Amino acid sequence: MAVQLPPQFLQRMEQLLGEEYDAFLQSYEQSPRAGLRVNTLKISNEQFQSKSPFELRPIPWCETGYYLNAEERPGKHPYYYSGLYYIQEPSAMSPVEALQVEPGDRVLDLCAAPGGKSTQIAAALQGQGLLVTNDLSADRIRALGKNLELSGVRNAIVLNETPDRIADRFEGFFDKILVDAPCSGEGMFRKDEDAARQWLNHSVESCSMMQRDILRTVARMLAPGGRIVYSTCTFAPEENERSIAVFLDQHPEFQATVPAGSEHFQPGQSKWAVQVEQELAEGRSVLNKMAAGEQPPSAEAIAQTDRTVRLWPHHIEGEGHYLAVLDHTGERSRERSIAITSAETVDVEASAYNKAGDGQATERMRRDKSGHAGKEPKGAQGGYTNENHDRRSAAKGSKPHGKHDKKGQSARTATKPVNGLEEGLLAWTSFQQQELNMQLQDASSADPRYMIVYGSNLYVSPLDEQRLHGLKVIRPGWYLGTFKNGRFTASHALATALVPSEAKRRLNLALDSAESIAYLKGQTLSIAADRIECDPDVTAKGYVLVCIDGYSVGWGKWQQDGNLKNEYPAGWRWM
Numbered sequence: 001m002a003v004q005l006p007p008q009f010l011q012r013m014e015q016l017l018g019e020e021y022d023a024f025l026q027s028y029e030q031s032p033r034a035g036l037r038v039n040t041l042k043i044s045n046e047q048f049q050s051k052s053p054f055e056l057r058p059i060p061w062c063e064t065g066y067y068l069n070a071e072e073r074p075g076k077h078p079y080y081y082s083g084l085y086y087i088q089e090p091s092a093m094s095p096v097e098a099l100q101v102e103p104g105d106r107v108l109d110l111c112a113a114p115g116g117k118s119t120q121i122a123a124a125l126q127g128q129g130l131l132v133t134n135d136l137s138a139d140r141i142r143a144l145g146k147n148l149e150l151s152g153v154r155n156a157i158v159l160n161e162t163p164d165r166i167a168d169r170f171e172g173f174f175d176k177i178l179v180d181a182p183c184s185g186e187g188m189f190r191k192d193e194d195a196a197r198q199w200l201n202h203s204v205e206s207c208s209m210m211q212r213d214i215l216r217t218v219a220r221m222l223a224p225g226g227r228i229v230y231s232t233c234t235f236a237p238e239e240n241e242r243s244i245a246v247f248l249d250q251h252p253e254f255q256a257t258v259p260a261g262s263e264h265f266q267p268g269q270s271k272w273a274v275q276v277e278q279e280l281a282e283g284r285s286v287l288n289k290m291a292a293g294e295q296p297p298s299a300e301a302i303a304q305t306d307r308t309v310r311l312w313p314h315h316i317e318g319e320g321h322y323l324a325v326l327d328h329t330g331e332r333s334r335e336r337s338i339a340i341t342s343a344e345t346v347d348v349e350a351s352a353y354n355k356a357g358d359g360q361a362t363e364r365m366r367r368d369k370s371g372h373a374g375k376e377p378k379g380a381q382g383g384y385t386n387e388n389h390d391r392r393s394a395a396k397g398s399k400p401h402g403k404h405d406k407k408g409q410s411a412r413t414a415t416k417p418v419n420g421l422e423e424g425l426l427a428w429t430s431f432q433q434q435e436l437n438m439q440l441q442d443a444s445s446a447d448p449r450y451m452i453v454y455g456s457n458l459y460v461s462p463l464d465e466q467r468l469h470g471l472k473v474i475r476p477g478w479y480l481g482t483f484k485n486g487r488f489t490a491s492h493a494l495a496t497a498l499v500p501s502e503a504k505r506r507l508n509l510a511l512d513s514a515e516s517i518a519y520l521k522g523q524t525l526s527i528a529a530d531r532i533e534c535d536p537d538v539t540a541k542g543y544v545l546v547c548i549d550g551y552s553v554g555w556g557k558w559q560q561d562g563n564l565k566n567e568y569p570a571g572w573r574w575m
């Protein structure tokens with residue numbers, strides 16, 4: 001066996017699995033399966049199948065998921081850089097399938113970094129509705145932002161928050177919530193030897209505590225009739241059936257539902273939740289500390305865990321996972337539970353934001369008792385400004401409005417222009433007219449969109465920014481670019497989410513060309529003017545949307561001397 005498995009873990013698995021134990025153990029002799037999921041924000045499943053450079057074998061539980069041969073290197077292909085697919089472990093595709101996201105839903109992905117499931121949710125939303133994606137870890141959140149950007153997501157808000165603080169702002173708000181919980185990671189031992197080395201039996205207890213608290217909090221954020229999917233990549237019943245039994249016992253307004261696609265998986269084991277209770281009663285459970293003084297879950301709640309599912313490496317081609325679908329039994333309201341504030345009476349509050357150059361990092365504000373914004377003493381980077389962050393509807397033309405008093409303090413129900421917003425909108429509008437063929441607000445869509453300014457960065461958001469006040473926001477929406485002295489500089493995130501026809505100048509590079517790789521390496525390209533495909537109202541000089549095989553990948557700036565200045569971001573380049 002290639003992986004060294006902890007003896008305590010093996011002992012427990014043998015006791016749980018009985019006669020299946022040998023087959024389970026043999027699965028560790030095999031290599032983990034590689035997979036990719038087609039990003040249908042950028043290409044249809046059928047189109048990708050017809051042009052895939054890799055041999056694809058369908059993953060039974062995910063229509064857009066495919067197994068890859070072990071020797072493939074999907075991270076080293078121009079299609080990866082165009083965001084046509086996400087490299088994802090096959091079992092990890094099951095939770096979002098169970099969530100059954102529909103375009104227009106309001107979705108929360110609470111434990112989201114590095115973003116595999118968030119990008120899957122975004123694809124299911126197809127740009128409609130909204131995705132709030134969050135992770136507690138400041139280190140892991142960067143990868144989440146990058147993956148959303150690579151995938152061309154336009155309607156996501158990225159937070160770096162605790163579940164409780166989000167719940168205070170989003171009570172009864174979401175239609176669907178994914179809790180891909182922090183767990184002891186036993187299901188990943190084959191894929192990640194470090195996980196096996198670092199595993200300690202007591203991590204099962206600390207993870208169970210976290211899971212209980214997280215589940216309790218997310219229940220507050222779900223709209224009546226909504227759905228929570230809880231998933232882990234561990235085998236421990238303490239973190240799976242038992243966590244769910246405790247939740248169902250304490251939340252009778254929820255029921256466990258057998259997930260669609262369950263025929264591919266094995267059922268959850270209510271008998272293991274019973275066993276955990278017995279061990280607790282006899283004082284030999286790893287949960288002793290946590291469960292002291294807690295009521296054991298009812299037999300009815302425990303029985304429902306038979307409707308959850310387990311993904312076993314000896315039954316499927318994928319790693320170990322568990323998932324539970326928890327449906328709120330209330331009636332789903334067609335009316336949104338919380339109306340989004342009218343854009344005509346924007347509510348402007350002054351606040352201090354980190355003026356990070358790329359617009360990614362903003363800092364949580366502390367409010368003293370008088371409600372004034374102040375700086376977080378720890379972790380703050382760069383200078384703070386007292387500039388407003390402000391927003392208005394993207395649907396209402398370009399004339400900004402709003403009110404802001406001289407000291408930059410809170411001023412409600414605004415009527416006067418706000419400088420930052422006005423300047424940002426003017427710069428954007430002029431850029432949009434000169435460079436793009438797109439509207440931020442699709443006339444056929446009922447979803448409102450809001451312009452938000454943080455420092456000198458402009459975003460368009462599916463959410464009125466006032467709901468985010470006081471939260472640590474990494475991105476309040478789709479990052480369009482920065483403005484300074486009336487000039488607008490387009491962001492990379494703008495380019496990756498555009499379809500070629502939305503830019504007035506385009507350059508298409510052939511998939512297998514040296515030019516494609518040179519562009520991805522950040523090199524300047526020499527391009528004759530007639531290769532720049534231009535709309536009738538522009539000439540070749542200016543912003544060019546660079547595409548590889550017809551899929552947007554980044555910006556270039558064509559200059560009179562025939563050089564295409566490369567705008568592909570330094571940290572993203574082909575190495």
Ligand SMILES: C[S@@+](CC[C@H](N)C(=O)[O-])C[C@H]1O[C@@H](n2cnc3c(N)ncnc32)[C@H](O)[C@@H]1O
Binds near residue numbers: 111112115136137
């Ligand atoms: C299993 S991983 C998530 C993987 C991710 N869903 C994906 O598909 O790429 C669990 C994540 O939960 C985060 N986390 C841990 N405790 C958390 C908490 N209390 N609230 C939110 N996130 C938390 C961790 O930082 C970690 O990134």
